[in-house]
Amino acid sequence: MVSSFWRHTSFQTANASECREIIKSSTPPAACKNTLSPLEARARPNQRLNLAFCIDSCFTSSDERSCKNFRDSVEELLYVPEVRWFEFAKTACRTAKRATDIEDETVNLSGVVQLLTLKTMMKVLWRDRDPEQTTDEQISTLAHEVNLQWLRSKGSNDGDDPHWHLEKQKSLKNAVRAVFLDWDRTDSKSNPCNLILPGYETMWRVVLRCYLEIKARDHSFSDIWTRVMWDFAKQPRKDQLQKSVEVRCRTASVAAIHIAQEALRLYPPTRRICREHRNARGQKTNVSADIEAMQRDSAIWKNHPNIFLPERWIGVESGDEKGYMPFGASPIGVWHALG
16 A cells, blocks of 8 residues: 555645654655755755855755854854844844834835844844945845845746846846945855845744734734833843833733744744655655644644734743744754745
8 A cells, every 4th residue: 555645746744743853854754764865855945046046055055064064154143142132122223213214204114124134134144244334225125135036936937047047137136236245146155145045034024923913913912012022122131031021000921032932933934844855766755844834733722823922932931842843943943944
């Protein structure tokens, strides 16, 4: 009898244990061992990114040494001293004020969030960069162009020379060059998009959705959530991240960390993590872990899983056992889950 797995050329699951196994070994249940290495299994579904952005990172390369160097450099950049959190908060607040302080004009909220996300991400990952080197308008244009190209690359596939190939996207190339003056188009390993895609493109929607949940969904505790986030923005320390506040004689047990966790649960940066599986006969199967569906599974998240409820995180030490993997299987998993 042939396993049901082999009747299809694709397999997708929202089961927590199966998702975890796919991320770990790229092998779905009832299937034989993947003949591809973990790096190959991850890189193959992402080859469109090579054409769209000409990047060379763990998303598109199966070279073990190259991937280790990339991971090590990213880890070093992500772990920053607490004092730098204040710099990030000040930059975000000033940028938001400038972007929204426009008389008699409608502000594009998505554009503001894209600008904030990319500019803050650049301060983290290009820590020695001169902030006066580029304008907010240039960064905003780059954010917009990267997003457009990301969406184009997810559309129709025209083989090895799609209409969305980077070489055909003059506006995107100009936007990258305006912000990164030393960009060498012949060196894919130093392409800024190696960091921009996982650091910005997967995250700005999470930021936007979180803001809308707090300010536009008419939740009964939205005023408290707003105060919690404002307090953290003013004092972005680890203890403040986990601190509750009192608003109009109401004490909120919810802290900023709970709001962030709930945003990442309901709106994971990478909705589906894709891998390629090859059996001993060379048969190819596209497998994917449906992170979004898993994190909204009513069997796991019993209390209104499709509703934004930061309170669900009170007293929860870790969401791993509950099927919570917004960044894949590790703290910097978003850098490996891109797909």
